[in-house]
Amino acid sequence: xxxxxxxxxxxxxxxxxxxxxxxxxxxxxxxxxxxxxxxxxxxxxxxxxxxxxxxxxxxxxxxxxxxxxxxxxxxxxxxxxxxxxxxxxxxxxxxxxxxxxxxxxxxxxxxxxxxxxxxxxxxxxxxxxxxxxxxxxxxxxxxxxxxxxxxxxxxxxxxxxxxxxxxxxxxxxxxxxxxxxxxxxxxxxxxxxxxxxxxxxxxxxxxxxxxxxxxxxxxxxxxxxxxxxxxxxxxxxxxxxxxxxxxxxxxxxxxxxxxxxxxxxxxxxxxxxxxxxxxxxxxxxxxxxxxxxxxxxxxxxxxxxxxxxxxxxxxxxxxxxxxxxxxxxxxxxxxxxxxxxx
Numbered sequence: 001x002x003x004x005x006x007x008x009x010x011x012x013x014x015x016x017x018x019x020x021x022x023x024x025x026x027x028x029x030x031x032x033x034x035x036x037x038x039x040x041x042x043x044x045x046x047x048x049x050x051x052x053x054x055x056x057x058x059x060x061x062x063x064x065x066x067x068x069x070x071x072x073x074x075x076x077x078x079x080x081x082x083x084x085x086x087x088x089x090x091x092x093x094x095x096x097x098x099x100x101x102x103x104x105x106x107x108x109x110x111x112x113x114x115x116x117x118x119x120x121x122x123x124x125x126x127x128x129x130x131x132x133x134x135x136x137x138x139x140x141x142x143x144x145x146x147x148x149x150x151x152x153x154x155x156x157x158x159x160x161x162x163x164x165x166x167x168x169x170x171x172x173x174x175x176x177x178x179x180x181x182x183x184x185x186x187x188x189x190x191x192x193x194x195x196x197x198x199x200x201x202x203x204x205x206x207x208x209x210x211x212x213x214x215x216x217x218x219x220x221x222x223x224x225x226x227x228x229x230x231x232x233x234x235x236x237x238x239x240x241x242x243x244x245x246x247x248x249x250x251x252x253x254x255x256x257x258x259x260x261x262x263x264x265x266x267x268x269x270x271x272x273x274x275x276x277x278x279x280x281x282x283x284x285x286x287x288x289x290x291x292x293x294x295x296x297x298x299x300x301x302x303x304x305x306x307x308x309x310x311x312x313x314x315x316x317x318x319x320x321x322x323x324x325x326x327x328x329x330x331x332x333x334x335x336x337x338x339x340x341x342x
Contacts, residue, residue: 001020001022002020002302002303003019003029003074004018004072004076004303005075006076006078007078008294009038009079009080009104010038011139011140011159012137012209013036013209014034014036017030017295017296017299018067019299021302026122034062035263036055036059038052038083042139043085043157043162044165046086047087048091053091060077064099076102077102078107078112080107080139080294084106109153112142113142114150115294115301116207116293118304119292119296119298120133120205122296123231129147129203130201131145131147132145132196132201132204132282133145133205133207135206136206136275137159137160138160138162139159139161139162140157141159141188141192141278143198153196156191158188158189159274160267160274163184163270166181166184171254171269172247173269182273182277186277199282203288206275206287207292210271210275211287211290213260213261214242214271214289215232217238218235218238218239230291232288234286234288235285236284239272239287240276240279243275243276247273254269
């Protein structure tokens with residue numbers, strides 16, 4: 001048995017998982033998450049804000065103390081979208097190395113896809129495949145298709161933080177900014193569809209904080225309960241309704257929701273919008289909300305050899321979608337019309 005520590009540092013949050021792994025047996029020891037918004041401003045400035053770096057390093061120091069107290073044998077720190085994009089990432093990487101005593105890894109989109117797929121599907125082997133795993137992060141969204149292993153994948157720059165900073169800067173947002181965000185999102189999904197068969201999966205699995213928060217809302221939870229959320233099946237109609245509802249709510253109303261993490265209040269509208277457009281594009285009638293994601297994949301990867309992705313997928317995942325011109329019609333009227341035709 002190996003006791004491992006996995007740290008996933010994304011655009012919006014940094015998370016720690018300590019687990020005991022013995023073959024296919026996985027026992028969670030501790031799981032922690034902090035919203036640090038490391039990627040704040042990266043979409044515009046292509047650099048980390050010094051305050052964002054310090055917030056993230058402070059969380060890393062706390063995680064280091066936990067790791068030291070738990071007898072961990074192996075540690076892996078993986079940084080994703082925002083760190084890939086930031087010109088001054090070396091300052092952050094050096095800080096992490098000093099705190100943890102290991103080399104932090106800025107993983108490419110290809111490996112991010114493989115780890116997300118492993119984490120999300122490990123519990124579903126033999127049932128429900130082929131899968132489309134959608135990981136909506138702060139800076140990017142990964143689309144990963146496969147059954148036993150990844151067969152195709154694509155990473156595009158439509159994360160909840162990036163879309164909030166680019167389009168939905170006010171809450172509630174103006175209709176024209178919602179329309180511009182939708183146009184941006186739909187173009188990125190269309191780009192992903194050129195590499196990934198979005199409509200061929202039997203099961204759509206959505207991972208990360210946006211999807212699990214939407215699931216909490218759909219389940220009418222009074223507080224966030226990961227055990228109720230994990231592997232719940234959320235109908236598309238509820239996702240569409242929630243996405244529209246959030247565009248009409250004030251920041252205070254969203255913050256008052258019992259299941260809403262304070263650090264997700266100002267980005268959940270963008271996140272739900274992305275998820276709703278993904279579901280419309282895939283034609284899925286529901287999604288499976290998974291609390292197991294890239295973080296679990298990182299932990300599994302410390303004891304498992306992950307088969308490399310085909311070279312063509314590696315190349316596709318390194319192509320990141322840039323900003324797209326604003327301008328669109330009333331999107332929710334269009335959504336209602338499309339749904340009425342199904």
